Amino acid sequence: MSLYSPEEWSSRKLAGQRLMIGFEGPVCDERIRSLIARILPAGVVLFSTNVRNPEQVIRLNRDLQSAAKEAGLPPLIIAMDQEGGSVARLREPNFKEFPPISELKNTEEAREHARCMAVELKALGITMNLAPVLDVADKDTSIMKKRAFSGDAQAVTNMGLAMIAACRQEGIHAVAKHFPGIGRTVLDSHHVLPVLDAKKSLLAISDFLPFGAAIKAGVDGVMISHILYEKLDPEWPASLSTIISRDLLRKEMGYEGVVMTDDLDMKAIRLPMEKAMERMVLADIDLGLICHEGPAIDEAFNTLVHMAEKEENKAPFIRSAKRVLRVKSSLS
Template sequence: MSSTDLASVGDHFIVGLRPTTSLDPRDRALLRDLRPAGVILYKSNFCHDLPYEAWLANHAKLISAVREETGRERLFIAIDHEGGRVCRTPAPITRYDYARSWGEDAGAVGAAMGAELASLGVNLSFAPVLDIDSNPKNPVIGARSFDTTVEGVVAKALAFARQMEAEGVRACGKHFPGHGDTQVDSHLELPVIDATLDALRRRELLPFAAAVDASFGMIMTSHILFKAIDPEWPATLSRKITHGLLREELGFEGVIVSDDVGMRAVSRLFDNPEMAVNFMAAGNDMLMICAHWADTERARLLAERLIEARRSGALASRDLDRSRARVAAMLRATPQNAVSPLSEDVFRRHAEVGALFSDETAEVI
């Protein structure tokens, strides 16, 4: 299949780069052929052993190469930047503590994070976490959540998102319809939740409903099986959850993106290219595949299957066009930030905004 064909579905993909600080030849080829609407950066894409000026110059070259190879005028340059261990960037980018520690400073932290990320050319952060920290045995959410109550999550997460977006970095609420009550890590295995739909409506869905009302442009789904709603498919692939709950019940008209489909909760499912068809048919818009858990070359097979499904009628062209239009609309409204240095004074002020974190960061989460 030609690169022209692959690029016809590039709007439906966000890809992670391989763990290099300059663009790997295989990434160059994939970006050139698929022309994905976005890329996501990880810790290994930054030079952590160089002074700020040096690593920023190298980073600028990387971002320039990504833009050149995709040939897109508008592109999502994304990152996970939540605070705590979920931080990819080297010093002097401010290392804030987990969201739980910010309290009433959540908005100010969002503004500082937004300014710093925008200076890296980033225009999309997969934050805030809209999950409620309701299960003390949860191994992956915990203090990443803004609060243990609906009211706390809504007030702080929305203040954070509003201020971050004011600095030119789009927010993405996650992990729909709620990851706070799980007891296993979806990076490692598939969590299963028995909660009824009524129970979700009373708690987990409320922060997402608030995000929809606040005009969030993007929401990320979770790799969780909600047995009482859809005993067959995890939320990522469930039309009952993605279309039924998020689109129809909550009225979300923006972009729905998956969590990384290389994560072990769903990775084996996506060994089958047919899952790309199921994913789009469920009402999603953008499939994210990163290099940490999987080979991003898998994106080629998934894209080819989408093209075949469109040609055969297995996927309605009308639905794909609507999905593409949602992605295009968000891209039009998303700043295309240039890489530029910030002064020591800016970083000094930012360090006083909220609680800081000093432990090691994580490659993923």
């Protein structure tokens, strides 16, 4: 069976390749090898709990890729949130410390910021940075004020594109987040479901602009936010919305790359994992992120296996696998 021919894959493999998972600890021990062999994930997301020093991270990532190979998988996407400032998994004294992107003044600074990060990530065996943040935070009350470039959509666009290009140049995949833009929210989706009532016409001339430019630039991934945009979809948060992901991002804006949810462990998502997976597949979202080790990962996987076994779901599962493989194939 070919590593890169999803038409030949089992339902279990098609299911697992729609998940990116987190785990506890700094080593790929037998527990983690068993997790990879059981879930067959597309990738892993590393956090501070997985990090001690450069030598340890290199060894961890090498062992993770070895476990994936033993499980008959293509290379894992190994991702990390390394934005700079408060959101950074690599910190002094063992790693370089980066300022928040809100302190960057122009595209040259943004490019160098991303380049230095990418060089460090690549040396550690990390393949994807869950950055840049492309949210337009135009008010001091924005939850993203210190994590966003600016409140000006064009400045966000210019600096975001510079970061994406620098990541690509250094061999790191970039992910634009948090579509369709969370710069207007004052609440944190880690704890609650924020609700925004901005009209689509307003979002189109501001919040959407950096993402549209990133799509045209061929950004490898787009992360969808856990925000309820009442004027776009009054029922579902963006991360589970067919209107926002499938209709707006895929069809209207023409994005053909990898789409992923934000972490489904966040408290903004208060659904059974079974329902969340059903909505994710329906919304044409390729990857569900479950960033904490626990029963939710198995619940998601089992639901996806059940869905992948149905003949009517084969084509969309294969389509998503091919999108993910386009990223993976450049990691080999």
